[in-house]
Amino acid sequence: MLLRGRSSVVFMSASTRTDVGRIRTYQAHDNLRPVQVEMISESIAALEGRGAIVAAAPTGVGKTAAALSAALEISRKPGNERTIMFMTGRQSQHRIVVETVREINLRLPKGEPPVTLVDMIGQSGMCVQPFANEHPTLFTSLCSEARANAKCRPFLSSTKAIGNLALTTPLHVHELVKMSRDFEENGQSMPVCPWKVGRELAKHVDIIVCDYNHLFMESVRSASLSGMQLELEDLIVIIDEAHNLPDRIRKGLELKLTPDMVRNATFEVDEYLQTMEAAFGETDKEAVETIRWAHNVITRLRPTMRAWFRKLGVEVAANDGGGRRSSPETKQRLVTIEEFHELMNQAFDAGANDNAQTTLSVDGEEIDSVATQDVSISADGPIPELRLRRLAEVLQGVEIDREADEIQDLAANRLGSIITAVDQYGRTSALALVFEDNSANGAITSHLLDPSLVSGPIFSRVSGSILMSGTLYPTELYREVLGLANDAALRSFSSPFMNDRRPVVISSDVNGTLRQKGEAMTAKIQSHIAAIVNSCSGHIAVFAPSYVRIAEYVAGQNWGDIKVVLEERTWGKQRTDRLLDDLEDARRRGKRLMLAGVFAGKLAEGIDYRNNILDAVICIGIPMAPPSVESKALQKYFDDKFGFGKGMKWAMVQPPMNAVLQAMGRPIRSIDDRAFILLLDERHQRGNYKACLPDDLSPIITHDGATTQMIAQRFFTKTKPAERAEGS
Numbered sequence: 001m002l003l004r005g006r007s008s009v010v011f012m013s014a015s016t017r018t019d020v021g022r023i024r025t026y027q028a029h030d031n032l033r034p035v036q037v038e039m040i041s042e043s044i045a046a047l048e049g050r051g052a053i054v055a056a057a058p059t060g061v062g063k064t065a066a067a068l069s070a071a072l073e074i075s076r077k078p079g080n081e082r083t084i085m086f087m088t089g090r091q092s093q094h095r096i097v098v099e100t101v102r103e104i105n106l107r108l109p110k111g112e113p114p115v116t117l118v119d120m121i122g123q124s125g126m127c128v129q130p131f132a133n134e135h136p137t138l139f140t141s142l143c144s145e146a147r148a149n150a151k152c153r154p155f156l157s158s159t160k161a162i163g164n165l166a167l168t169t170p171l172h173v174h175e176l177v178k179m180s181r182d183f184e185e186n187g188q189s190m191p192v193c194p195w196k197v198g199r200e201l202a203k204h205v206d207i208i209v210c211d212y213n214h215l216f217m218e219s220v221r222s223a224s225l226s227g228m229q230l231e232l233e234d235l236i237v238i239i240d241e242a243h244n245l246p247d248r249i250r251k252g253l254e255l256k257l258t259p260d261m262v263r264n265a266t267f268e269v270d271e272y273l274q275t276m277e278a279a280f281g282e283t284d285k286e287a288v289e290t291i292r293w294a295h296n297v298i299t300r301l302r303p304t305m306r307a308w309f310r311k312l313g314v315e316v317a318a319n320d321g322g323g324r325r326s327s328p329e330t331k332q333r334l335v336t337i338e339e340f341h342e343l344m345n346q347a348f349d350a351g352a353n354d355n356a357q358t359t360l361s362v363d364g365e366e367i368d369s370v371a372t373q374d375v376s377i378s379a380d381g382p383i384p385e386l387r388l389r390r391l392a393e394v395l396q397g398v399e400i401d402r403e404a405d406e407i408q409d410l411a412a413n414r415l416g417s418i419i420t421a422v423d424q425y426g427r428t429s430a431l432a433l434v435f436e437d438n439s440a441n442g443a444i445t446s447h448l449l450d451p452s453l454v455s456g457p458i459f460s461r462v463s464g465s466i467l468m469s470g471t472l473y474p475t476e477l478y479r480e481v482l483g484l485a486n487d488a489a490l491r492s493f494s495s496p497f498m499n500d501r502r503p504v505v506i507s508s509d510v511n512g513t514l515r516q517k518g519e520a521m522t523a524k525i526q527s528h529i530a531a532i533v534n535s536c537s538g539h540i541a542v543f544a545p546s547y548v549r550i551a552e553y554v555a556g557q558n559w560g561d562i563k564v565v566l567e568e569r570t571w572g573k574q575r576t577d578r579l580l581d582d583l584e585d586a587r588r589r590g591k592r593l594m595l596a597g598v599f600a601g602k603l604a605e606g607i608d609y610r611n612n613i614l615d616a617v618i619c620i621g622i623p624m625a626p627p628s629v630e631s632k633a634l635q636k637y638f639d640d641k642f643g644f645g646k647g648m649k650w651a652m653v654q655p656p657m658n659a660v661l662q663a664m665g666r667p668i669r670s671i672d673d674r675a676f677i678l679l680l681d682e683r684h685q686r687g688n689y690k691a692c693l694p695d696d697l698s699p700i701i702t703h704d705g706a707t708t709q710m711i712a713q714r715f716f717t718k719t720k721p722a723e724r725a726e727g728s
């Protein structure tokens with residue numbers, strides 16, 4: 001049945017809350033699944049009130065099409081137009097969005113203007129200059145320099161013709177880049193900067209497809225939005241693979257501080273000061289004085305910092321870890337924000353005593369007078385805070401001439417960033433500073449425990465949000481951790497056929513904890529693996545918590561006609577991509593492979609197993625992280641903020657369970673795929689672990705290898721790959 005326009009049918013679902021009976025204008029498929037209708041209606045209901053929906057939607061729901069359909073219904077409302085920002089961390093998803101929009105355009109009712117889109121990736125990925133592949137830091141400076149000096153011809157060329165073409169057909173970013181690179185005018189090659197085309201188009205299209213960084217990385221957000229001439233309030237955001245967003249935000253604030261960084265920053269500020277004195281010594285005395293003050297402070301910070309790190313190293317070395325020397329926490333120590341401030345204050349005070357010439361002011365307020373030498377400094381008062389902020393500003397603004405092969409960010413800029421993080425989040429308990437003895441001089445790393453401090457204000461300002469993923473369990477966690485409003489809708493959509501096409505079997509005789517490790521447990525695990533090898537005729541993937549354990553369970557065993565491929569730590573994207581070809585090739589030749597890797601590794605998350613290339617996935621154990629100072633700080637933070645017990649559930653159990661869910665989702669990439677999932681750990685049946693599995697999961701329990709073989713044989717005999725259906 002082809003559904004076009006706003007014709008009416010009776011929806012198959014009775015549980016939709018809004019507009020039941022009306023087919024939406026923007027549909028990517030001829031036939032709607034009931035669950036897809038549900039997701040569209042629930043999402044529209046949330047967006048109508050400028051609210052948010054957290055949608056756990058496994059493969060088979062058709063979530064990309066559903067989210068776009070709902071968002072377009074709202075964003076195209078006459079008089080209240082909005083821009084949809086579809087944010088994804090995966091390049092493969094960009095293509096799916098473009099294809100979905102093309103499908104929507106094929107089914108638009110007469111008179112409805114086509115949906116327009118611009119697809120963007122990072123600037124270097126879109127660049128048409130030969131230096132596009134240089135290291136990101138070098139690329140950024142080459143691009144800025146070329147633009148500032150009007151030396152980039154593609155940037156100077158008119159974007160009009162390419163922009164008009166991109167508005168007529170939704171283009172994948174690589175198509176846009178190719179078109180821009182090959183552009184000719186009057187028979188002459190006239191390449192255009194695709195990144196500039198993308199930024200200029202953003203204001204005029206229905207949908208921008210881009211990475212999370214555009215909104216959730218503070219250093220990128222304001223430049224990105226102003227470059228696109230958009231405000232947060234103009235946007236409806238769709239966050240794809242939203243389970244990745246908390247960690248992505250946290251990673252953005254994972255900054256390192258080392259004594260060597262401070263030393264190098266001193267040299268850089270020195271050089272910067274000389275340049276600025278020569279250029280502005282007479283014309284902008286206040287700016288030069290500020291840099292001289294910062295130079296003074298950082299010069300005094302250098303020996304103090306080195307001594308402090310030495311002291312921390314000695315303290316950590318004295319920690320015997322209660323007999324658990326292998327645990328990361330034995331080499332770590334929590335550094336309090338007060339300690340950090342104290343260290344900085346020592347440098348400020350010492351700098352203030354150095355000479356009697358400098359008076360530093362911020363917005364006319366004197367904040368550090370070395371002439372009077374009697375500045376009163378309170379640990380909580382505004383003066384130290386202002387000093388810290390001003391120092392960070394100077395450090396982040398440092399620029400010096402560098403050789404082309406110097407590719408790392410300037411130490412001064414990095415030091416400025418960590419000081420800014422302390423200034424911004426240090427007043428809360430959400431920032432943990434962790435010292436780690438790393439055999440050099442040690443390093444302090446900042447960890448933002450609460451991503452909601454970054455994402456909450458953004459979600460509260462945008463015009464509505466859809467957060468979706470196949471592994472967004474429990475949905476409540478994501479609402480809280482990302483700082484969504486209390487009334488954000490929490491929904492788990494059930495995938496049709498999932499329990500039939502992807503049965504999940506849990507073994508009750510295996511426990512993957514280290515305590516239970518031993519020959520007897522290994523033998524049980526191997527008998528379950530053998531059961532799957534003997535039952536299916538295709539490829540299998542096996543995942544375990546570590547390389548040591550995967551070698552112990554899989555390598556060195558005789559598995560008959562199936563060839564084992566062990567993942568290596570050093571594998572890059574090219575190697576894993578080649579593996580997909582190897583799998584296809586082996587299948588053509590009637591051969592079988594058993595891939596063996598670690599949870600959250602290259603084989604478990606960085607690869608898209610297309611064409612139902614895997615028959616089965618076996619997950620051994622649960623990859624619980626060993627205790628670390630950071631994980632304990634996170635557990636305490638969650639207990640304090642969300643209630644006792646949430647720390648264990650959300651900080652300790654959910655992340656490893658999410659890694660298991662990711663591995664479980666590998667073989668099912670399309671609704672017609674089928675695969676057998678075996679979870680070798682009895683903990684999946686209980687408590688906090690069970691709570692992290694999908695609500696609608698109906699696992700089958702097996703007690704030994706023989707039972708597993710019987711269940712698997714029944715599945716593989718009965719279930720054949722179906723004909724390809726639409727959507728994911």
Ligand code: SF4
Nearest residue numbers: 127143152154155193
């Ligand atoms: S302006 Fe555009 S084309 Fe020029 S260097 Fe930068 S990204 Fe490349």
